[in-house]
């Protein structure tokens with residue numbers, strides 16, 4: 001039995017099988033873009049710990065900031081102010097879209113989504129919430145109520161939060177109305193407008209929550225016109241527009257937030273994953289106009305805004321700024337996209353390559369165009385054997401997420417693309 005197998009077996013004795021891990025691999029250490037298994041084998045980690053490690057594993061500046069904070073103060077428990085925590089909020093609002101200038105810190109993406117939904121209901125006094133089919137917003141009961149990337153996340157948890165509705169997400173490669181993109185004429189928006197006449201009046205809707213670039217549901221960027229018109233519709237009716245940028249935020253797409261690519265600002269933004277390079281931290285960010293109406297005690301937390309996580313967050317943002325990573329990621333993302341499209345042009349098993357920056361999805365299809373999760377998994381297994389960790393997403397698990405750390409070098413990108421290309425060609 002290998003050392004990994006032994007760790008996996010021990011894990012099987014103490015972890016519920018509900019906790020599904022991607023690979024039966026135990027790692028001992030991580031540095032930058034690489035992890036080392038307990039057997040001593042090195043892998044290029046292009047999963048970035050589920051799109052969290054934008055600066056790679058154990059970035060020295062982040063570790064140093066966290067260590068220094070740990071030596072002074074680890075926990076405030078929502079009792080005291082801490083300069084570090086205030087600094088983290090100030091730093092965060094310096095990179096969020098204009099007007100989003102107040103923060104509520106929590107620990108995980110799902111918690112931030114809960115906070116955003118509560119804030120929207122609180123300030124509007126309305127009940128209805130609309131989310132978009134295929135979206136993923138987390139596992140807690142409120143978050144899972146707006147999550148429809150897979151019925152597996154909702155199975156046996158019904159009934160969920162009442163007054164939550166779903167309308168189609170504009171996934172152009174798999175159009176919910178079977179239209180070609182050029183002929184669609186914004187049918188998803190028509191559907192939504194019709195929904196607001198037939199199912200729930202807009203004045204009863206507190207919020208619409210959407211991932212501007214869908215993550216778990218298949219790495220699908222929304223068309224810009226759709227988000228612009230959604231913004232207009234929400235403003236018109238006093239509906240709070242929530243952008244869930246837990247996965248697409250903090251530089252992943254080559255802008256701090258995908259909202260900035262689209263030049264569309266939400267009323268409420270959820271942030272987590274990349275915010276603190278692996279230390280647990282998340283945030284609800286909104287304008288003072290909303291946040292100041294969320295009265296004292298209306299929401300709270302014991303661990304949210306942990307000073308060590310906040311120190312890591314301040315360092316994370318500083319490194320992204322000082323190293324000019326965002327323009328680098330925008331440029332490198334375009335190159336990667338075209339190189340992946342070149343592989344797709346040779347290999348019909350890839351039906352679509354899409355995304356921004358280092359949030360790129362590669363969709364595997366069979367010869368009828370249907371999702372091909374088995375082909376996708378064979379390529380992922382090939383990559384793992386050859387020292388490259390990639391993970392999948394999508395309801396049929398047929399989309400590879402290409403999400404390297406933002407600090408990845410050109411040489412490591414070349415190496416990963418070469419392994420991935422060999423994996424795809426090996427299917428023939």
Ligand SMILES: Cc1ncc(COP(=O)(O)O)c(C=O)c1O
Pocket residue numbers: 108109110111113136137138139211215216244245246247248272273
């Ligand atoms: C868009 C989005 N929202 C929310 C979540 C939930 O985050 P967490 O797993 O930290 O609760 C995720 C996690 O993948 C996500 O991608």
